[in-house]
Structures are given as structure tokens and as C-alpha cells.
Amino acid sequence: MTIEPGQTIPSVPVKHVTDQGVTDATSAEILGSGTVVFFTVPGAFTPTCHLNHLPGYLAAADQLKAAGVDKIVCGTVNDHHVVKAWAEATGAGTTIEFLADGLGKLARELGLVRDLSGGGLGLRFNRASLLIRDGVVEVVNVEGAPGEVTSSGAPAMLEALSSR
Template identity: 40%
Template sequence: MTIAVGDKIPAATLMRMVDGAPSPITTEELFSGKTVVMFALPGAFTPTCSAKHLPGFVQMADAIKDKGVDSIVCMSVNDVFVMNAWGKDQHVDDKVVLVADGNADFTKRLGLELDATKFGMGLRSQRFALVAKDGTVTQLHIEQPGEFRVSSADHVLASL
């Protein structure tokens, strides 16, 4: 079942890089008491994700945060080392928190998995963006297959 507006973010543990070492972070730590924009994408270093999706949020981070957002989180079904290298490559700095859902546990709990085995990519996340306030989803923007519109930084910013 796919998460919906009004639902609580499910409990899960994701990974991020802290001081050069993999470090777990729970969804409670990410979302509790905050307004968070989380966007997810099929994979780090993939064409649309690297050319448009992540760069848009990096470029618009200040404008999004000016709308009352405490943090912007990018999640992908990749390992934490790939996400860290991608963040460096994309010059993310502290504008966006990159988290890895290496085993797709969180993605499955959201009901937003994508079977990309025909592309040799295995199980991934659908492309989406959500806004959550204190762990409750207030907006959910799920892309149609092959599209990049409603989960873009432009669209999310306009919806805040």
C-alpha cells in the first residue's frame, strides 16, 4: 500500500555519511518536530537524477527553506558510499541531506518501490517528493513512469 497524505512516515533506519564514516539515522530523527521535504530518485549518478533532480534542490535550497522547511532530504536505494561520492560530485555541501536506503526497506514501507531489473538496476525507488510536518505527510508528489515534473524542486517550491 502506498503512503498517502495524512499518513505518518514509517519507522526505518537509513544511512548517511558523518565525518567520513557511515552512520545510521532513523526516520524519527529526520522527521520528528520538523518540516521536511524528502525527494527520492532511482539512482545516484543516473542522467535525470544528476542533471536535474538533485541539482534543482541544491540550487533552490535557500528558497525552499525560506518557506519554513527545516531540512531537505534526498533518498535513493544506493549504498551510503555511493550517495556520499555523489554528494561531493554534485557539490551538495549542507544544503541537502543525502541518505541511503541500501536494502530498499524504507522504500518498501512507503510502497514506492520500482522494479528496474530490466535495466540491470534491481529494486529502486520511484521518483517522488513529499512534504512532512512532524512526521505526517502533508504533500505527496509521485511521478508517472519516465516523467520528471511533480517531484522537481520548482514544483515543490511552488506547492509550499
Template identity: 40%
Template sequence: MIKPGDSLPAVTLMEYVEVPSEGCSIGPNPVPVATAAAGKTIALFAVPGAFTPTCDAKHLPGYVKQAEAFKAAGVDEIWCVSVNDAFVMGAWGREQHTAGKVRMLGDGDAEFAKATGLTLDLSGKGLGLRSNRYSMLVKDGKVVTLNVEGPGKFEVSDADTLLSQARSL
């Protein structure tokens, strides 16, 4: 399992972009993790699935609400990662009004989840291999803090906990 001091895995996530910009066309765009994290402080949190009850009602909304506070604490970007495709992550982001606040990154093949060692097998519930629920603070591609939830829990990966950690650095 990834731990503080380790580098983020050199995999590619996907992001649905609704408005074209320099280097990004409309639709799914690759986000090479190592390149995207270089030189930045990132508040990264992962959820088992878009639109799932705790993720939709508590986890993501906390980060959207605290986006400005994260910036004030020196965080350059907030990333939400889930084992969903970029289209689902884009739709979830639209519904939760994440534009300009949280980057919604799809890990469709669970490549990032597997590389971090933070997978969650929900096959018996019809969801297959997913990401565990966690948050981490990342500086220049290296994990500084890591908060992994126990099974079925939502106690340590919330926005307030990670914001407090960001403020203390």
C-alpha cells in the same frame, strides 16, 4: 502506498558524514527516520539511483539550487533518498555540492522504499528494486503532500513544484 496524512515509516536510513560533529562520526551514520523528522518540516525527494541521468542532471541539482528558497518557505531540511549505499550517496553529494543544502540518505536495502509502497522494479535494466521518483512535503513526520511520477517521467517531483507547495502551507 503512503499518502498525505500518513506517518513516515519507522525505518533507518544511512548518511555518509565527511566531517565529524556532535553525535556523528566520519563514515556511514544511521538516521532513524521517525526521530530525524520529529518537529521538522522536510522536503523529501526520492530518485531511482545516484548518478543516473535524470537524477544527476535535473532532479538533485534543482533542490541544491533552491535550498535557500526552501528554507525561506519554512522547510528545515531537504532529504534526497535513493536505494544506494551511504558511500555512493556521499560521493554523489560531494560531486553535486550538497553540503549544508541537501541530506543525502542511502536506503541500501530498499527498506524505506518498500515501507512507503513506492518501489520501482528495474530488474530488466540491471538495477534491481529501486525507489520510484517522487517528492513529498513532511511536517513532524507526517506526509502533507505527495507527488509521484509516472514511469519514466520527471514532471511533478521537481524542486519548483514542491517549493510552490511549501510556500502555500
């Protein structure tokens, strides 16, 4: 079951990747205070995630902050080494924080897990975005089709913020 507005972000062990390095943390520590935009992607360096989803949030970061967002966090089911390399390769690490959910525990807890075993990728995050205030989910946007970035992209999140 997918997490719904009004529910609290679960506390699951993850790796927190920032421009300062990698630390052990919980999802509640990373996502639980302030106004947070959390977007999830199937995988670092995968075509849609790398060329569309992450760059959209990077380009809209100033607008999101101006709309009251304290931090932008990208979650993916990859190991923290890959996530760190992706943050560095895209230049996003100074603007966006990353949550490496290597075992997919948070993806399962949020009900945002997607089985991509047929393509050799295993269980991953579904492409989605959440607006979270002080650990409570206000908005959940889950993409309906693979390769799309419409409801989970930065423009949709900006629209959600402006309507609140």
C-alpha cells in the same frame, strides 16, 4: 500502497549521509521533526537524478528554506559509499542531507518502490517528493513516467508550500 497525506513516516534503519559523514539512523529520526522536503530518486549518478532532479533542489534550496523548510533530504536505494561520493561530487552535501536506503526497506514501506530489474538496477525508489511536518506527510508527488521531473521537482514543491 503508496503513503498518503496524514500518515506518519515509518521508522526504518537507514544510513544518514551529511557533510559531517555517515551515521546509522532511522527514517523517523531523519524525517520526523520540523518541516522536511524529502525527494526520492532511482539512483545516485543516474542521468535524470544527477543532471536534473538533485540540481533542481540544490538551486532552489534558499527558496525552500525561505518558505519554511527546515531541511531537504534526498533518498535513494544505493549503498552509503555511493551516496557519499554523489553528495561530494555534486557539492550538495553542505545543503542537502541524504538518506541511503541500501536494501530498499524504506522504499517498500513508503510504497515508493520501483522494479528496475530489467535494466539491471533491481528495486529502487520511484521518483517522488514528499512534504513532511513533524513526521506526518502532507504532500506526496509521484512521477508518472520514467525520466520526468515535473511533479516531484523543486518548482512543484515550492508551489505546494506556497499553497499551504
